[in-house]
Amino acid sequence: MSNQPTPRRAAVLWTGGKDCALAMHMSMQAGVCIDCLVTFAPTNARFRSHPLHIMQSQTNAIGRPWQRMEIVEPYFDSYRQALARLRDERGIGCVVTGDIAEVDGHPNWIRQCAEGLGIDVATPLWGMDRAEMLDALVSESFVAVITAVKLSALDSAWIGRQIDRRTADELLDLQESRGVDACGENGEFHTMVVNAPFFARGVDLAIAGTVSEGERAYAKYVEPDCLQR
Template sequence: TPATELAELAAESVGVDLVEVSPDDFGATDVDDAGAQGDAELEPMEAALREIAAADDLDLAGVTAGAVESEFQTDRIWGMCDRLGIDLFAPLWQRDPVELAEAMFDADFEIRIIQVAAYGLDESWLGRRYDADALDDLLALREEYGVHPLGEGGEFETYVVDGPHMDRRIDLTYDTVWEGDRGHIEVRDATLE
């Protein structure tokens, strides 16, 4: 997952505690394809949540998922929550993706595209602001190549650098890495403004 090293800054800006979980901490299988890995991909998270739920000073009520249309992803997280006896909160599930994007723009989220892996998405998309103009371009790419306007199929990944829930904006300095048909940003420095 791109930009996971920025989670600490995001948590600080939002004002929440960060609980970091490394797959290595729980002996997770190292497989690149989530489909081939199945629920094994969730094992580290499930083990960490089990530990949190068992802690006397913490009260774990549930998990929030950001899936919009991915039944594969949502079903697996639902199953994990069921095994843990906690609720799944999925406020974006089955919402119209264009309306969701427009709601984020209207709420003044500043979102950057940090990884691309689909026809029509070239190196110029890396670091680009995900805004109304980008959405228009993505809708044209949906017609031509089937690109999901929120990247729900893994076509692209994003990172929120500022929003109404954040006290301070995250400033990124990065290089772009292009591998012929896919690419990502490589963060050199990240600070809270």
């Protein structure tokens, strides 16, 4: 009989963007047992940056169960209840997040919510250098497409661009010259991943233009279809 401990079942907190996708990839490479993907969805949330129908196509391509969990006010209590359900109903002992650093000086929200629940919080990207993270996305053949921008940081022409080597270099230049976070950690931009090493097939994002609302611009979508690699 093996003396090795049984791996804890993990859930990836999934938004469909580059951060959670890279965190999932790194966790899988480290031998973490990924049971499912979970999206916490506040009631009536519009998910303009990370549309739910695209997440459905992503998770179909990944081949893992996807659970959408409604979050209501008071949010702290609701998150704790959702995490406890994952623990009790699916045996989840760890959640993986794509968090990189504190945002505006605030500590890690999920770690606070999970305190005392017997659930570990894994943050494989925490503290990662921005150039290192962008290089990992490009070198590991992730296909991440910019789907929303903060117009004070980037104009709408960035929407639809893939984070390839050229785009990564431009973002790093903007970080140096204008203080734009090259990974969009302060909301400068959002992405959706349409292919990754753990996808069985690519996902068609089908962007049909852009729409501006206040200080932000978003991609307009056609319903996506899955494409064979």
